[in-house]
Amino acid sequence: MRLHHLRYCLLPVCLATVTLPAVAQADDAPVYQPGPDPVSVDHNDATNTMSHQNGTAGNSNDMGMSADNSGTTSNASYRDQWLKGRFQLGAVGNVESSPYRGADNYDLGGLPWIAFDSERLHVGIDGIKAKIVQGNWGSVSILGNVRMKPFDDDDSPYLRGLHDRDWAFETGVAYDREIGPGEAHIEYLHDVSGEHEGQQADATYKIPFQTGRFHYDVGGGVMWRDSDLNNYYVGVEPGEARADRAAYSADSAFLPHLDASVAYQLTQQMIVRANASATFLPDEYKDSSIIEDDVIYGVGLGLVYQF
Template identity: 30%
Template sequence: MTRYLPRLLRLKTTSSARGAVQTIVLASALGLLPVTTLAADLENGDVAVVPPQEFDSGRYGDFRDRLHDWKVTVGAGAIYMPEYEGSDKFDINPLPIISAEFGDRISVDITGVTVDLYEANGFRAGVKGGYDLGRKEDDSDYLRGLGDIDAGGIIGGIVSYEVGPFEAYAELDKTIGGSDGLTGTVGAKASYRYESFLFSADVSGTWADDKHMESYFGVTSAQSANSGLAQYDAKAGVKRVDVKGSITYMMTENWLVTGTAGAGFLMGDAKDSPIVKDDVQPFAMLGVAYRF
């Protein structure tokens, strides 16, 4: 069954390097990196990689078997997404795909690490750590005059309950620094494997506290003067609902093609913010990856 969908993070520093990082961050927050959830689903089809005889495993160690044990996935793709949360303009950017799982407890991807602390009878509970790169006012012309939202670390917890192909989950994340906000997500997903195809669908809702909402959707008097937008107070509440689906095709034992598409629907004070140009936020990703 699928593991936890990664969170959405969006990045930028210089136009190229920072843009690539921001793309990854936003993609993970929307759960657009499905290859990081495939290890458990494809576990029955795993076959150990046998090194060629000329490889000196006695001297160097069998690193390929170790990569197999870690269930490492690397690849690249492209992502179509809004310039920022609430934008009506979209970017298509390159997207690196990197993830690893060790055993049944530890999951690592470019957004952070998740550690399962308890698992029994379909129930899981774990903790996670990661980062939020905030938002830069030069991400979009619409954000001019609003200033930057600083980066911060994320600590959180996650619980899930799985029955057959279905899973319900809940996450709680606290940002340390940056917005200093608190967000909670609840959702349900299902997956189905047919021959070399893996299908999955997910629906979720995200709640955010006053600090998160004010940082990303509020407009202070100073920001209003600088940007020309109306002053606006964004309060805690449900900020968005997301619906998405993914298809992964195993071309070979190791090579896969994966894609995700869906849309987020901004709600409440987020939807009514003058920063938001469109409350419907479509997104899509297509990539190719190799599983060691």
Template identity: 30%
Template sequence: MRREARQARDERGRRRARPARPRTSEFRHGFHIRIPRRFAHAPDPKKIIATLNNRCAPPGRLRRSRAETRPPRAGVLPLRALALTLALCAAAAPPAAATSDFLADITATDSAGWGAVARVEQSPYRGGGVRIDLLPLYLYEGEYVYLHSYRAGLKFRPGPDRRVNVFLSKRLESFPVERVPSVLEGMSPRVPETDLGLSYEQRFDWGDVFGEYLRDASGNSGGTEWRLGYGAERRRGRLKLAPYVMLSARNAKLNGYYYGVTPAEAAADRPAYQPGAGVNGTVGVNARYDLTGTWHFFAGLSATLWSSGVRRSPIVEDRMQLAGYGGLAYEFVPTREKDTGNRTPLTFKVLHGRSSPCNLLPIMELRCRSINTDDRTSVDSFEVGRPFIENLHGWPVTIAWYGGLLRHEERGLQPDFWQANLYLKAFYWGFPWKERVRTRVGFGGGLSYAQRVPFVEARDQAMRGRNTSKLLQYGDPTIDVSVGDLFGEKELRETYFGFGASHRSGIFGMAQIFDNVNGGSNYIYTYIEWRM
């Protein structure tokens, strides 16, 4: 009986479902990740964490643990474990370098970009309302040199996580030029000044810290500013978000120039006032969305609390200042053609021109070619260019950088002076007769800085009661033909003779970087250009 009862109990036990074998292993500390046991090749789960840390860490920053000293067991990491590794790396990736320059990191190194940015901000001045500003976008990111429309300079990397910049920057602060509020009437205009700056950026695992020193180099305020900030970066697909905070310490000269009232400017409702030195605080976020591999949309929002001394000024609104921007950029990825010496050829250009009363569009349409002016001022220039892209997307289009020095001959109307031009230029040469005589139509756009305001600009602006600026937008439309094709000399096929216009413009008063100048000048010129 006992034997039969024991056999019955054993039979019932065999019929019972055995408990399922655990299929997962757990990490007991920190955040918990459940990994299928068949993927957990390491006897110690900490070993997997150490491996992930090493793969995600930037060069020179590998985390070490005792688990790493043991040799790994043989085996191939399955695809799902690899996907987990990539996900963890994306979540733990260090942020990009932070800076107060909102145009940084839009294009990659050795790339260039064209586009436009619209800026909207609450005017800090009482009764100023909302200010809308157009900023033409010119971008270049070299290994040691960069250009970001309103800022250009040199950059150095003393270490993999450190960067030092020396730059010139246009300060986007000024009195309104159009619709001047009544509180500013009768005051001397305050214009955007040019700052000489030095910046340092340091990358950490938890974010980036940056510091900047700026000093007025244009002789307007003679002021200085120190900036200290923190930024981070988060990516999700094509979207990049970069929140930041920044403190700005401005000295009394800088605040007094833009937000002070001198005794000579005092009025019944506007007493003399000097805000003194102070510290501003700013929080904001910058964003970039890659529409394609070459088209980028970017935008940002910020809020600034000015120092109490500035907010108490009789010409300033006592409030938080809100601002935003949005822009579109096209990135040119270099595909240079090399010559037989395995180097990028350079282009040289010499030109001579005279001032013209014509506007730019009639000149480009060949409807106006007059150089008969009373002033008879002229220009001579030497430029150096470098092809940046040959056969853009397979089209007969070439993109090149140009930089040059231009000499203004003012015929005794004022002292002669120099002008520096830097611009990006596109050429189209795919005409039906290109095999017989190569003909190019080109248009360049960039920046122009003159030691003095040219006489023709100062005269025309004074007649219209408008302001002037040494820094303006530069345009360079041209048409030329190959000298070698004209005379049957193969060696001269990359030598061109043509006509063009040297154009300075304030973009119809829409750009604060050009002090909202509405006007400019045109010089019609002839030139010779050759490649070496």
């Protein structure tokens, strides 16, 4: 079992993004504040292999995060906007299809979930998101994201002998705004650790709606990755070529993705959330000698306690 990065989308990936929004409650229960999506299947992602990991903390595609995207300023003091919030504890798991040639059809992953969310700040195992400017026009945030390595060389005979991929730390910026019935999110991430030296941009749109205690998010988007980041996932250097593994260098590419999630409030402080995603791999990925599938599917499940 390998641990995967949680968005932010998917995720893909997600740390892309979707949120753990306020969920409808019984008349005598308080409404929860927006928070991250702990079970985002990577876009930064997202976790995971090459699915849409929308690196926003809380993606994020990261895994992602994005809290209150309206951009409106509350009446709370500036200090409280940063420091007054909720802690979250829980557990998350996901199942994701692997596109790599000769690898197991599905990868299983699981992690404990620890996070803090205020109006302007998210800090969690999926990354960091700090909303530095907000207004009626939307909000701008700075991001910190950890990208998990896409594979181990013992995952498949066709991956054995490739140079080691390690975790990467990325920083970036995000813009959020409510548009029509939904929420738009645009983010940019670049590697500052020197692991892949690549960059990624993701534009997503989601529509939230609720029925009773169920809260749904449905949406999708398109992610762009440069050649350096794509080679981190699918590149084969000339010195690594074999008779059954041709050398390959990828160009920059666009990766469309679809996402859906549902959250249900079990108690006044406990929420269970499930999601699903599909990331469509372009020719720049499918032409690699270590790739055999053209779509990555993922599902996730998480249980979170808020206080």
